[in-house]
Every structure is written in structure tokens, then in C-alpha cells.
Amino acid sequence: MLDIENLTVHYGHSVAVSGVSLTVGEGELVTLVGANGAGKTTILRTVMGLHRPTQGSIRYQGRDVAGLRPWVRSRMGVVMIPEGRRIFPELTVLENLRIGAYARTDRDGVAADLEKAYAMFPILRERAGQIGRTLSGGQQQMLAIARALVARPKLLLVDEISLGLAPILVDEVFRAVETLHREGVTIFLVEQNARKALEIADRGYVLSSGRLVLEGTAAELRANPEVKKSYLGG
């Protein structure tokens, strides 16, 4: 579903990502782990079209999307849950969700997905009229997930979903991601919390200083002593 080949991205003059190639198959949950600053978010943003690659190709459903604007990709089914949630702070919860479904024209489908999102996070229904910035961090993350859900993604890009969340909430958001995966959504998950990510992923890649250093099934990576030492806390 997603094929990245030899991707190089610069931030200003410095190289953020160099020569990365990876694939995410249809229906797969693939995770990309690595430390802060390794270039994970950059890859995700480049897939979304928020950053221009210096080199390399990005193919989505067999089509080269490198030159397409982000909203075109979004309308093709690529949806992102951005790092730091980035909900719209001055819009209400419901308005945020309506932005999620912005590109969709099937009213009934949207209504159904909205119900689904509310069912997944009941608190959002209670707070539907509340302004985004008044939500707590956890609620904001739920909103960000729900916003992506109502977009009915084909490929979901998830960026650091556990960042800044209490453990119980980390579990909850990861469960939500798993649920989406089970429902058939292809997921590309970028995560610092390697343990959690590798628990739910099918396959994984390890990124360090902008380069891929390891890849394999989640189980293989979990067992890898190098990964254990660096990312799983011994």
C-alpha cells in the first residue's frame, strides 16, 4: 500500500532522513521506532506531503504521490494523527470532528462514523460543544484519534500517540489503534515507546540518525538484544 524508496529529506541544510526505504502492506500495522530526533516524524510528514523530499519516491497504492499536495493525499485516504495532537484549539469538539470528515461527501457514512467515534470515546460526546483547548491532554489525544477515524482512512499515519499521556491512557489509545487495525485499516505507527509499539505491530523498522538500522517482524525486534538495550529499557 505504501512504498518508500531511497527517501532523503533535508531540514534547512541538515539531513533529517537519508536513503530510507520501507514498505507498509495492505492491512498491515507497521511501526517505526527510534529515539527522539531520529527522523521518524520527518518521514511521516513527508508521506503526508507536509514536507518535500530531497530525493526518493513515495508510492501509495502504486501511485507516485511525491508531487501531490497534502489534501489530495488526504482525499486519497492517507490520514495522519499528528504528533502533539494538534487539534484545532479554538474549534469545538464537534467542529474538530467535522474537519476530520471534511473531504467526505457521504453524509450518512459520516454520521455513522461519528457515532462510532463517540462510542469509542464517550467523553467526546459529552464535550461535543466544548472548545478544543479546554480539553485535557488525554481528551485531546482521543479527539485527534476520533478526528482521524471519521476521515475513514485507508492508510493511517500515527505519530507519537503516547507522548505525554498517563499510562492508563497510553493503553487506551493503543487499544484504539489496534481496534482500527482489526477493522482493516492499514497503519503506519511512529513511536518512541518501542515496547508498546512492538506489542501491537506486525512488523517494525528501527531508525537512528535518519537511517534505517534494523527491520523485521515485531517479535524479532522485541527479541533483538540491541533493541532491548536501546529502546526497551534493558
Place this chain on the structure above:
Amino acid sequence: MVVQQIANGVVLGSLYALVALGLTLVYGVLRILHVAHAGVFVLGAYVGVLVYLPTGSLALAIVSAAVVCSLAGLIMYRFLYRPVLGRPPLVPLIISIGAFMFLEDLYRLVMGPYIKSLPVTIRAAGFETAAVRLTGYQLFIVAAAAGLLLGLWWLMRGTRLGLAWRASAQDLETAAAHGINTDVIIGVCFVIGSAIAAVAGVMVGGYYNQVYPSMGSVPAYKALAVIVLGGMGSVPGTVIAGLALGLAETLTMVWVGTFLPRDAIAFLVLILMLLVKPTGLLGRAS
């Protein structure tokens, strides 16, 4: 006389608000100080003159000015601002000032340096009581301003486009990632802002019966004061600031006297206010 002076202030403030609105819309989404917006305002006034004099139709003059200015606004965005998005704010600011200088001189060369008259007549009756007297044209200005602002309010709050617009103003990138065509949104900002400036240009030109190349000089920079006072990017804030400035200028001129020209008063208030609240009247610290 107090009521009359307040009415005078409201008329003046409505004009300020109309000129500054385009600036606010652009700043809201792009964080660019669009000084050349005043050039669009003057263009609107000139189109008004060119259409009104032969046809005698104010409606036609306003519509054509709006169309021409919308186009001009779009062209400015495409060729002046889009290439430098993401550069430090001084770059688009200087481009904007350069473009404004260019436009002022272009108008002088094409339309001549002389003041043109735009003798608009309004059939609407004036309004006169013992306390207050407003001419038909003044009523028309206030009504048009109120109508445009309400329309804009409805657009922003009551439509899908408005929702996408507000989302883009808060986070352009995330909006784009959620399927909002931000190019269109930015374009709409320039179109609507420029169209409102065009309307303001025709109305100001008609109200004072003067259209000339440098009529944008003072609005160009005073509008900056207005949008800062209103908290940059806030539409209701801009309207309130415009009205407040119109009233403040009118009232100080009458009761305090002209200890400083009104433009300086606007900036003095601005500087003092910024020292107290560095993010503007309705601005919120990020």
C-alpha cells in the same frame, strides 16, 4: 452633540474596519502583514471612478471594483507572497511595502496625479432628529459595513467553508492534512479581503468625493494599528478596534483638542496598549 459625534465616529470606524478586514484575514492564515492591501483599496476606488462616471450605477461600480480587486489580490498572493512563504516575516513585509510603492506610482502614471471626483448620489433619505443627523450616504456606509460584517460572520460561523477557514487559521498544516485545500482557503481570504477593500475604496472615494494615487498611504499603516489593537487575525477584534479607533479619534479631536494628529494618536494608543498587553486587545498568547 455627543450623539452626533458618536455617530460620526461610528461612520469613520466602519470605514477603518472595512479597510483593515482584508489585512486581518490574510494575517490570520498566513501571518503576513499585507501592507499592499491599501494598494488594492485604491484600485477599488479607481475602478469605482471608471465605472461610476460613465454608468452612474453605484451597484455596478462596487461589483466591478470587487471583481477587479479580488483578481488583483489573488495575483499578489500568487506572485508576491507564495514564493516567500516560510521566510522570516521581514521578507514578505518588505515585498509588500515595495509592491505598495509600485502600485501608488502606477496609479499616478496611469490615472494621473490629480484627484478624481467620484460624485456618488444616494437616493436614500437621510436621518435627522434634534440630536443626530446622518445623511443617506452615511447611513449607506454604516449599513453596508454592518451587512458585510454580518455576512462575513455568517460565512465564518455558519458554513462549511468558514469551518475550514477557521481551522486553517489555527493550524494551516494540520488543516491541509485533513483534506482542506488550503490553497483555496488562502485564495478565498485574498478574494474576500480584497473585495471588501474594493467596497471600502468606492465608499471612501464617494464619501469624500476624492480618489487619488496616494489615498492608500495612511490607511496602509493605520490598518496595521487597527489589526494589532484587535489582536492579529481576529475578525471581530478588528471590527471592534476599527470602531473604537474611529470613536476615539473623533472624541479626542473634539474634547481633548488636536494635541497630536489623529494618526499619531492611533499609534500612541497602540504602543501603550502593547506595553500592557503585548498580544493585542483580543489576542491570545500562543
Place this chain on the structure above:
Amino acid sequence: MADTIFTVRSVTKAFGGLTALKAVTLEVGREEIFAVIGPNGAGKTTLFNVISGVYRPDEGEIYLAGRPLHGLTTHRIARLGVARTFQITRLFKQLTVLDNVVLGFGRGDIDPRGLVGGARRPAEVERAKELLAAVGLKDSAGLTAGTLAYGDQRRLELARAMAMDPTLLLLDEPCAGLTHHEALELAALIRRLKDSGVTVVLVEHNMYVAMGVADRVAVLDHGEKIAEGSPEAIQRDPVVIEAYLGRGEAGEDRA
């Protein structure tokens, strides 16, 4: 621990309704390496920002060698010998690598002699090159800092902090973006720093490094210190395991 040089006493910091630090108390001994760990959002970076004066604590006191730091401005705290690095690097990107380090010397004193004497005294250039060599940037002195790769930027930040000849060095995730091998090198460097008389407080995600290098470890969770002790003790502490693995029911809805 007899010789405490750095004390954080009941420091509380709230943003709006969110309490980022709740009555945190730390005591760090002279020439100790002290690691602060905790899940993302536990308040580690906030703690650093409060210590270095970027934020002002709502309550509590901070002392370095008996002198109060709380309430001082950032540059005063720095001049008292507190150096730091940042989680997301903050270099002077348009300046050269060498100049970045040179700016660390003298702890920012505006020395009138500096006006005529040139920006970089020969002795400082020598010392800066040594520091750059120590962090593995020997050949990059003349480059513009912004062109460095991310990992190199982190190393440069460390060299810049070392140039201040600090009493207390705050390292915010120094190993982020480094390969495992590089992280090990860095750990060795931190130990050498300790031997040269610097007290180090570091926030780290890489447990391997944190546990390997630290003399003592404190664990923050939701702005509260939930444990403190030797690395071995911490690794065995059930409270810590719970916080990290999230098996407990204690978690509340906070960011």
C-alpha cells in the same frame, strides 16, 4: 551523599490547570551523576526549565552550593555555574561550530575588553577545539552549526555547555538521536566529566545509558517523584515498574 551541592526543595509548577511538577524534592551530591527518568510527559523537561530559570517555580526552593537559584533570571543562574542542553537542540544555527562553543566561555559576561580584543581569544580557540575533539566534532569547527546532522548538533550542544565550565550540568536526553555505540561513548564522556568535578543531572529515555551511567536515579511520574535510589534498586522497584508499564489503576487523566 554527605556532601550535597544541589538541592531542589518542594518545587511546584503549574500551567493553567495542569500541574507539571508537584512538590518535587531532589538532593544531588557533589560530583554525582544523577538521572531523572520517567514516562513522557512526567515533567522532566519542566524540571530542567525550572532549574535553569526558563520557568519560574510557583513554590519551592532551589539551591546550588548553598546559593538560592529560585527567582533568579536564566542568565544569572547560568553565571552561577548551571549549564544545560536541550531536548530539541537550540544552537546558534547561523554561527560557526567554533563560535557556538566560544560563546560558552566566560558565562556570558559582557567584558569591555571583549569589545576590542576580538571575539575569540587564541586560548579560547584552543580550548574550544579540545572540547570539540572531546565530543567528536574535531573537524567541524569551521562549519555553520545549522548544517550539522542532528546527532552532531546534540554533541555540539554538549560541548557548548562544557565550555561554561559548569558546577552543575543539566543534560536533557543527551542520547536522543545517537546510535547505541555513540550513546556508549557519550556515557563514558559523562563519567569523565564527573571525574573532572562536574555534577551532572540528566534526563534520559535510553534506560541502558541512564542506568549504566547514573550513581542515583529519581523517577518522576505525573510531576511527582515516585522513587529514588540506586539504579539497581530502581529497576526492582514495583512502583516504578507499574508506572512504566502502566498496569496499575492509579493513572489519572493528565497530560
Place this chain on the structure above:
Amino acid sequence: MSAYRGKWVNALLAGLLIVALAFSFAGCKPKEPQVVKIGVFAPITGPAAADGAAATNAAILAVEKVNNAGGINGVKVELLTYDDQFSSAQAVAVAHQMIERDGVVAIVSGSYSTPTRAVAPIAQEAKIPLVAGYAVHPDITAAGDFCFRNSFVGTVQGLAAAEVAVRDLGAKKVSILMVDTDFGRILGETFKQTVEARGVKVLSIDAYPYGEKDFSALLTKIKGLNPDLLYATGYYAEGAAIALGAQTVGLTCQILGMEGMDSPKFLELGGAATEGIIITTNLNRDDMRPIAQEFLQAYESRFNVPADMVAASTYDAILIVCEAMRVGGFEPQAIRDAIAGLTNFEGVTGVIQAFTPSGEVIKPVQVQIVRDGAFHFFSVVDDPAIITPPN
């Protein structure tokens, strides 16, 4: 990419410089012997561009008139026009260029006070006569005996306005609005002192910035004071705005203006609101002298705009210089002497009786009233005590 573009911009700039140099050499063509040069400077660009255009147009017309009549004793006049951008620093450079590079024998100012004031001492030092068309600052003629002015000094017009207010209009309570330029203030303050000395009550005096258009607040205030005369100083744009504003707020008292409003544009912009307004000026539209009528018609047909005070004053300034050359020859000193000795010279702006030793013009002040959309004769102030400028 950016390096490439940088080169491109550098090349562009270099190209511009080369073109500029080429043009400056092209300007050095051999001089024809039978030509005498007059320099004119005016604010062709910048905020006062309209007046700059009027001044240069009038100068062109005046020189054409002289040359079509065979020149001055057979010598053709060459006109050199310069833009001072309404800036004194620019005016200084322009003055030096005219005198040193172009070798003009006389300079005419078609500009405002500030640039003219910068030029006057330079002309004086170089001993090149300068005639100011309409700039009013006292320092201009005070620069020395080579500097002349063809317009009323502010005090003359202020005195004349007071005379009109009291003698012709019988005002008892007046309000004053003055444009905040040197000119406007001198007029306003002279008027105030003079009418007060003659027992008139001054209800209010307000200054407003040059270029102001919104007078609703001030006029509402004045309306509340209920004066029987409003003395308004300002240029035609402000004058028209005052007229319109008075109509808007319903202020009905007599408005007395000044020569800055003497422009067809005043009538055009103010429309019906200008009806009945009286101004003091130096141009009598009902003046049936051929020179005046000929100028007014020629100007309008040539430039498609009617002539105004600025145009007429600059036109006269050129004619004064030409007349002086006809009488005294082409040496700057001789031209100066001839200007100083001029008597009863027929200009568009009236009959110039003489210049005072300090270089100020003596001519009657015309009082015009707007009737049926045109200026007409109302009265004239020719009391020598009023129209002779103080020394």
C-alpha cells in the same frame, strides 16, 4: 538555485547602472549657442505629485509661449524640469545640478516651501536668481537679494482675509480651521490676531493635518458653537472636503477660504457644496485681460485639466524671468536686477505692481466667490497697507 538568482539580480543591477551611465553621457550633447536655460523644480513624484504636474505643465506652456513668439530677442529658452520628491535633501542635489552641470541662468520653484527653502541659499550663493511660484516660507526671500516670490506671503493673505471678513461680510463670531502646514498656520494665526483686534470674537481655532478628509467631528463641534463665519485655510482637496463636510453635518454659516482652494478641482470635488464660498486669491476669473483668458484656455486644452493656482503662479514665475531677460539680458546678475526693477507687469495672476526690496511681490488680493459652479469676482483688497509685505 539562490546563487544563480543572486547572479541574476546582480546582473540586473549592473545593467541598470550601465544604462544610467550611458544616458548621462547621452545628455552631454553639444550645446546650441542661441539657447538660454531656465531650471524648474517641482514635486513630480511623491505625495504632492499633482501640484508637481501642474507646475511643470505650466512651465512647459510658458516656455512654449515665449519660444513660439520667437524667443527672447531671438534666443530660445530651454526648460529643464527636475523632481524634488517633496524632499529638501533631493532639492539640494537638484539645485547644485541645475547650477553647476546644466548652467541655468535662473531658477523657478514650482514646489512647496520646504524644498524651495533648501534651494534658496544655494541659488543666492551661486548668484542665480530664484523666483518662487507659490512657496510661502519667509526664509526663502530672506536668503538674499537673488530670491523672489510671486505669491502673497502668508501674512498678506491673512490680513486680506480679515479685511474681507470684517469689511465685506460683517462677521462678529468666527471659527478658524487651519491646515497644519507653515502656510495654513500663518494665515490662520494672522487672521485670528487681526480680527480679534477689530472686535470680532474667535470661537474656536483648530489645526488639522495636511491631507485630512474627514472633518465631520470638527465641523460638528463648530456647528455647535454657531459662528457666523468659518475661516478655513487649506488646499483644494481639504477645502472641498470641508465644504462637503459642512453640508453633511448641516453647518450653514459663510465659509471663507484662501488661494489654496483656487482650483477647478475644488469646484469639481466639492460640487454644489462649494456654492457661495468666498476665497482670497491672486487670480481673478472674471479678469477679461487676454493674458489670463488665453492661459486658462490653453492650459485646459493642452493638458485636459483646468489650470489652478499652482499652475498660474508657476506660469507667472517663468514669465517674470523671461521678461527680466528681455529687459536685462542673459547674465544672472542682470536678470536679478531686472526682476527687482519690474513694475506693473501683466501676469496671469494679476498686475504685479513691484517687488519689495526683500523680494516679495506687491499685487492686489482678489476676492472670489463661487457662483453656479464657477469662481467670480466678489471684491478686491488693494489697500497698500495690507498688500505690501512687511520687510
Place this chain on the structure above:
Amino acid sequence: MISSLYLVTVVTMTCIYIILASGLNIITGYAGQPNLGHAAFFGIGAYASALLTTKAGLSFWAALPLAILITAVVGLALGVISLRVRDDFLAITTIGVNFVVVSVFLYFTFFGRALGLGGIPRPTLFGYNLQKPQYLVLVLAVVALVMALCWVFSRSRLGLMVTAVREDEIAARCLGLDVTRLKIIAFVLGTSLAGLAGSLYAHFMTFISPYDFAFPVSITIMCMVVLGGAGTLWGPVVGAVVLASAPELLRFIQDYRMLVYGSLLVLLMLFQPSGLLGMGSAFAGRELRLAARARGRVNQGG
């Protein structure tokens, strides 16, 4: 020595602009603080010098340092404002300062109102009255001194520190740099040079009026800095020479000059925003941060 007074005038004005642009360069180029009201300080220096010589009867030599001092004090006030008001807001505030200062000159009788101030004496040296050519020699000497000062500043530790403040304020603070004081120093230095230029201008022209210091003059100075390359030593000099002589060179197209000038600015900013001498953009340090502000939030790496 220099026979043509025309040339003397053009060169003198160019020198004054070099001083102005170099001063602004310290504030905007090195310290990274937008200042679109530099002409206000030019005016304050000119008015101070004019008043001190004409009303207080001081000599040029006494008035010059005092004028610089007075300007520096006002510059200090702006420096204090800059601590609180940032970026776009600061840019607009400085525009406001320009409007307010010019209005004060226009509205108080003390400053001669629209009439301006006249009768400002040329300086005398050893009893000898300096005429324009001799005055130019003085101005040239001052420019040499100013450039020497800027050269020293640009390679001094102080200059490096000020540049560090431009690049990252928080990092600078954490290195012990007193950002507050450094910013104020930059404003005081930059505005002092404007005061110096003002004094030189007043005694060159011998009369001044408020319009000489209006907002468009600030834009011209800013354009000089940006054109030549902000944050470089010689950039503002090149910018001042090009733009101060441009009106003279472009006189042959005088009717279209502003058109050319405006489009030149636009083209330059579009294609070479770091100026003729700037290698990378002098503002690039702020670039990422400000780009991020325009588009949301910065996310470097992952």
C-alpha cells in the same frame, strides 16, 4: 578640492545614509530586532543638534555628542519596549514610533512645527567656517570612524553575543548571556548612530523639517540594509551607496523612478532575500521558527 557641489551633496547624503544603514544593521541585522522607525532617531538627532546650536547656543562640537546622547536615551526606551513586544508586533510598534515622533515635531511650537527649524550653523574649526566641501571631509572622517566601530563590533565578543541573541534567545540566556542588556545595547548603539547621522544632516542642510524624517525614510534605510545584506559589515554600505545614488542615476527616468524602485525591492526580496552580500539569509536562524509559526508548530526530526 572637490569642485562640484552637486557631487559633494550627493556624496555627503550617501555618507549620512551609510551611517544610518550601519546603525540599523546593528539592530536588525546583528540583533535580529525589526526596526521600521529608524528615521525617527535620525530626526531626534537632527532636532536635538539643531535646538542645541540655535536655541542653547552650543557649538556644533558640543551639540554633536549631546545629540547622540539624547538619541541614545530614546533608543534605550525602544530597547526596553523590544523586550516586551516581539516580531511583527515590534515591527508595527516601530512604525508607530516613527509616526508619533514626526507628529511631535509637527505639533509642538518648540520644534518649529511644519516650519521646521532653520538657521542651523555649519561647524567652525579653528575659527574657520566649514563650507560644504570641507564639511564633506568631516563627514567622510566620521564615516571612516563609524565603519571602524562597526568593524570592531562585528568581530568583537559583544557582536558575537548580540548575534547569538538573534539566533536563539533562550539558548543565549542559558549560556549566561544577559539578553535584556544585549538587546538594549544593540538598540542604543544603532540609534546612537542614527543620532549622529541626524546631527550631521542638520548641520549640512542648515534647516530641517519633520518630513525629512517621515516613515518612508525608515523604509529607505531598511531597504538599504536588506538590499546590501543584513548582518554583514559591508552590506549596508553597498545598500546605501546603491540606493542613495539610485535616485541620481535614475533621474533620466524620473517619472518612473518610484515604479522602478518599488519593483526592484520586490524582485530582490523574491530572488535574493539575503541581500547582495548576504551568503545565506542573515535571518535564516529565525527562519525555521518563524516558518513554523506561519504554518503551525515546528517538529524537527521524529
